[in-house]
Amino acid sequence: xxxxxxxxxxxxxxxxxxxxxxxxxxxxxxxxxxxxxxxxxxxxxxxxxxxxxxxxxxxxxxxxxxxxxxxxxxxxxxxxxxxxxxxxxxxxxxxxxxxxxxxxxxxxxxxxxxxxxxxxxxxxxxxxxxxxxxxxxxxxxxxxxxxxxxxxxxxxxxxxxxxxxxxxxxxxxx
Amino acid sequence: xxxxxxxxxxxxxxxxxxxxxxxxxxxxxxxxxxxxxxxxxxxxxxxxxxxxxxxxxxxxxxxxxxxxxxxxxxxxxxxxxxxxxxxxxxxxxxxxxxxxxxx
Numbered sequence: 367x368x369x370x371x372x373x374x375x376x377x378x379x380x381x382x383x384x385x386x387x388x389x390x391x392x393x394x395x396x397x398x399x400x401x402x403x404x405x406x407x408x409x410x411x412x413x414x415x416x417x418x419x420x421x422x423x424x425x426x427x428x429x430x431x432x433x434x435x436x437x438x439x440x441x442x443x444x445x446x447x448x449x450x451x452x453x454x455x456x457x458x459x460x461x462x463x464x465x466x467x468x469x470x471x472x473x474x475x476x477x478x479x480x481x482x483x484x485x486x487x488x489x490x491x492x493x494x495x496x497x498x499x500x501x502x503x504x505x506x507x508x509x510x511x512x513x514x515x516x517x518x519x520x521x522x523x524x525x526x527x528x529x530x531x532x533x534x535x536x537x538x539x540x
Numbered sequence: 541x542x543x544x545x546x547x548x549x550x551x552x553x554x555x556x557x558x559x560x561x562x563x564x565x566x567x568x569x570x571x572x573x574x575x576x577x578x579x580x581x582x583x584x585x586x587x588x589x590x591x592x593x594x595x596x597x598x599x600x601x602x603x604x605x606x607x608x609x610x611x612x613x614x615x616x617x618x619x620x621x622x623x624x625x626x627x628x629x630x631x632x633x634x635x636x637x638x639x640x641x642x643x
Contacts, residue, residue, distance in 0.1 A: 373545050377553045384557055384580055388564035393572045400576050407583050414594040416602055426609045431616045438572055438620045442627050453567045454636050460566030468559035475551035506599040518610045525614025532621035
């Protein structure tokens with residue numbers, strides 16, 4: 367019961383801060399709202415008994431990705447863009463289509479029979495213990511998914527080297 | 541024993557966050573806000589992964605949500621570098637005005 371209460375608290379905060387991300391005129395306000403949203407999602411991961419993912423969410427998203435955004439906002443001149451129109455001319459078509467898509471997704475979630483599949487999964491409660499969940503995640507990650515894990519580290523390396531290459535100014539040729 | 545929260549609650553929440561991200565990508569003009577909306581979409585997918593992982597007792601979803609986080613970090617590094625260069629060259633943050641490839 368109390369978990370449901372906390373779910374609604376986190377969900378309401380996540381949705382309202384997500385709406386603020388796309389409606390705020392100043393990108394700095396959007397960044398702060400997005401940080402709030404990521405914290406709520408980390409709390410939801412805790413409700414789903416994934417403490418390691420909650421920690422990774424805060425480290426990676428709030429610690430790394432949002433710092434990127436803050437620096438990008440610092441580097442760019444946001445004053446000039448704030449004076450202009452906020453939404454593009456496609457918004458009047460895009461928003462109804464997106465809302466239609468939302469209705470479809472919610473219908474799929476409610477009528478898709480996912481709940482039955484969850485109920486029938488036999489060994490329920492195997493990962494209810496927080497510590498056991500992290501242990502199981504590590505075991506699966508470093509045995510079954512070892513190769514994807516190594517590949518993803520190469521992807522990260524290439525990504526960051528690429529970011530450096532893109533932003534470093536080439537020396538002028540005389 | 542499973543948690544008292546029905547699985548559908550998490551699915552609906554992730555659908556709502558996904559749609560908010562979609563609206564941000566489609567409707568906003570500021571390139572930084574569009575990249576932030578992309579992060580919202582990736583997070584909504586992550587919630588779905590972890591939800592199914594928890595309710596179906598399968599670790600694969602959690603592993604994949606870790607992979608999603610790593611790819612999102614790489615994507616943001618590249619995307620912001622491109623955005624900063626684009627703004628330096630074109631002197632605008634509005635994607636409506638960056639339409640050279642269209643014509």
